[in-house]
Amino acid sequence: MIEKYIEVPFDDEVVKNLKAGDYVYITGTVYTARDAAHKRMYEALQKGENLPIDVKNNCIYYLGPSPAREGQVIGSAGPTTSGRMDKYTPSLLDLGLKGMIGKGKRTPAVIDSMKKNCAVYFAAVGGAGALLSKCIKESEVIAYDDLGTEAIRKLKVEKLPVIVVIDCEGNNMYCIE
Amino acid sequence: MRTIKTEDIILNVKEMCMEANYELSSDIKEKIISAKDKETSEIGKKILSQLDENMKIAKEEKIPICQDTGMAVVFVTMGQDVHIEGMGLTDAINEGIRQGYTEGFLRKSVVNCPIERINTKDNTPGIIHYDIVPGDSFIITLAPKGFGSENMSKIVMLKPADGIEGIKKVVIDAVREAGPNACPPVVVGVGIGGTFEKCALLSKKALTRNTDTHNEIPYIKDLEIELLEKINKLNIGPGGLGGYTTALAVNIETYPTHIAGMPVAVNMCCHVNRHISRSL
DSSP states (O other), rough: OOEEEEEEEEEEEHHHHTTTTOEEEEEEEEEOOOHHEEEEEHHHTTTTOOOSSOOTTTEOOOOOOOOOOOSSSSEEEEEEEEGGGGTTTTHHHHHTOOOOEBSSSSHHHHHHHHHTTTTTEOOOOOTTTHHHHHTEEEEEEEEEGEEEEEEEEEEEEEEEEEEEETTTTTGGGGGGO | OEEEEEHHHHHHHHHHHHHHHHHOOHHHHHHHHHHHHOOOOOHHHHHHHHHHHHHHHHHHHOOOOOOOEEEEEEEEEETTTTTEEEEHHHHHHHHHHHHHHHHHTTOOBBBSOOOTOOBOOOOOOOOEEEEESSSOOEEEEEEEEEEHHHHTTTEEEEEEGGGHHHHHHHHHHHHHHHHHGGGGSSEEEEEEEHHHHHHHHHHHHTTHHHHHHHHSSSSHHHHHHHHHHTTTSSSGGGSSSSSSSSSSEEEEEEEETTTTTEEEEEEEOOOOOOOEEEEO
């Protein structure tokens, strides 16, 4: 198992160096978005409106955290199932989104778009939200506040442990028997 | 006639929502720890260690084990000699859920309507099932259910001619199709028999049974053991990244059914198989 450390935002050069099966520690800024935020962003794009975040060279974490207690940055903060975002994902990849953190399978359309746009898909460990919350050092709601847990948050993460499941060449860890 | 006050029900449901989300039952904890030693894949071992560490942090710091703190599924077994005093029983249970999810810093994951999808902001309503029994007992089981695994569940109306082999195929195919999406290692709840809706309910109830126990019917117990072995040869593994530990247990419940049918329901649950019971 090869361990790598990366900083986000990131560019094609960094993405090309990540291979399916690599164990990666992510440090930097990531944005949370799940079902409702994706739907809203997708509809904004269809209307020709701007997105509330610039996705170019950025990484989205499919996450809806539990509420923070006093003194905590965030509550439990593990990945949700990525496949529900598949309908909306190619549009974001076309705008330069470089990375996604979630869990579970992606559709061929998403994988094709990842290859075309040089992007990477990471899995974080599902059901380990308490552990993963320790890697999140700052959290701020920056858009769609009315969506509650589904709002878009800007997170500062430090050595968030993930695995490259699908790399920018389309190699897929879930398909290796 | 025994009287139970709804204020006691509210308090108990509230506490159970919190407890269930911070700490798993000991059978699941022990299965994850022992799976670490048995696991053959390097990444699988690492993931199981993370799940173990996650459970410790969750318990000590009262952070939910998983951010998906679920939709609250409640099973009430109520003696017919019990009198409920105060508000409506269903309202009381929902009030307990409301207080538990709010005061326990649990995620509010319920939307008002499947089409309109506006968050109810207090995780109500719960999904409440009542069983009326003789006597004056009153038992509440609370099982917050996450939807990553719920979405990978299925029900199939088999024909009697499909036999036990047909049942095995439904269960194994469900686990294979769920793959990484259901957050393996999983617990597999299986319902066989009844009607369409009874079968689904059996599969949900099966998940609330201690995973160290087996069904009392000998050939159903054998089926549980055989299916677990077969599932753990699928090489889905922890996190769906390969390995032995795909499922921690297969729990099956059965019920009489119609001469023409053999419904099979598979309710998938991730390792965060939360359930807690109290007798009032």
